[in-house]
Amino acid sequence: MNDVAKVIQLHDVNIEARPPRPTPRRWPEPTIGESTPGQVTSLTERLAATEPPPPQSLSDMLRGAVGKQIGKTADFARRRLTGDYPVDEFGFDEHLLESLILPMLRPMSDLWFRVQVSGMENIPEVGGALIVANHAGTVPLDGLMLQLAIHDKHPKQRALRLLAADLIFEMPVLGSLARKAGHTLACRPDAERLLRSGELTGVFPEGFKGVGKQYADRYKLQRFGRGGFVAAAVRTGTPIIPCSIVGSEEIYPKLADIKPLARLLNLPYFPVTPLFPHFGLLGAVPLPSKWYIEFGTPISTTGYEAEAADDPMTMFEVTDQVRETIQQTLYTLLTKRRNPFTG
Template sequence: MDAHGSFASAGTGKDADVIPINVGRHAATPEPEPSDLERRIASGLAFLRRRLTGEYEVDEFGFDPEFNSTLVLPIARALYEHWFRVEVHGLKNLPADGGALIVANHSGTLPLDGLMLQVGVHDNAGRDLRLLGADLIYQVPMLGHLSRKSGHTLACQADAARLLDKGELVGVFPEGFKGVGKPFHDRYKLQRFGRGGFVGTALRAQTPVIPCAIVGAEEIYPKIADLRPLARLFGFPYFPITPTFPLFGLFGLIPLPSKWVIQFGEPVPMGDYDAAAADDPITLFNLTDHVREIIQQMLYDTLLKRGPAFF
């Protein structure tokens, strides 16, 4: 062994090869990157741990952002992307921050349009949409609990005002069950918008109203009849008959794969009026009718843009 810590080869001549030996050191073996499956399992286990230990946050309305982004949105997104193939237009009309009231048409027999609107806003605008739901939803224990954890709350002026004051993006369907439960032959014809409560809320909060047209929901469960005796028996606003339900049982609850388009219109500013206008019935009626006319025209235009319902 020479002075530099290396051994000579078997030959002893001056031309003998010298083989260096790295004394006391070994090359570090790189750690393998975890696979996508391993990451998902680890994320799922961490989610369960937080659920069991209560290490998650819920706001005053019951909204659980982690639950929504981990469970609700991925399921809804599968329908959004692969079944309904939703297109979203007019995203520039959604504010990046601050409160605003999205006012949309309502249809589809089952209100899947709310979920698709929620996914569209979340994935394209990066904001949580706080939907206002009918009383009936919150009278069903599991459904009401799930709705609140998803960010929905009761469709009342008090809750809407509190959300807008917090700078949230709020969604409302003024047609209510009249829209979602209308027969197929009335598709894309807006029903009455109530008494203009949503306009009064926007006026008091001085937040803009953003008209929204949703095309595609009308075709998922074409309602051709209504069994009113069964509806009264179960306490439902209607009991629909569609081409697939109840003829095919639970399989009839699979929505038809119509092509969807969601269009956001230009905001209708409320800053041109003072908050006191919210108590003026004439102003409320005129503004409500104005928003309704905008959405109806948007529906006609978006229908032409969408083209055939299933292609």
């Protein structure tokens, strides 16, 4: 018996002698609407996978929003009760600012004043800087709108620390809220401490002269004091950023001042507007003017020696440069605005 297994050739040995097989014809991929067998199911699944999820019902959306708000409120209450929030040496409570104060201001900014911001790229992402802005409106709402605009529009959501007048901090409730919102007295020592610690600081050099001026003098900058804000910037080597605000002049057009009543109440002025005090609390509602906030090119102070802060002429020149920059920007914005209330 022959034990050698028989080898069965699966392919012909002389492969090259055989003619090549014809290339199989490739049919085009079926498009939507075709009913090629075996592929209808795969196309249906593919289309179903790319379709957006069905929209939620209004009740589901409301329940989700309410549940989310309840969660935020519970977390806020827990942190306030347990003291799980930091407060700096000035009394700044960032948790209260972001959880309560700023959310209360957003409807006024977004829906009532419709604040439009430009030049945000001029505000540094880190380090100290001094923002100098014009002041107006009879009631200083421009400071609050400025702080909210920087927090919401800046890529780092920086907190603006305003330098405010003594009168603000003498008021029982408002003074405490101002401290918790990050603001402090408008004095050189506090300004320098904030700038040296890398904080974004804001100042309104016009003071009550600006916020309380007559409507006939709108958008005409008042005197900028003695240039103390420039000295603070020079001593700390921080840039000065001019800021121009259009729209604040029209919220409470001041037509007159009842000075005897202002002295009785220990106020810098007691305004008379088209609606106040004639309409009582209704007259206290600000008019819905359209706001524009523009941040100008930073003015560097690194070219000055620290001793230059004690030179009145140098401080006057820089102060005048800042003031002129803000005034010219105000004029430019006003020429672009067609109507105080529609923009």
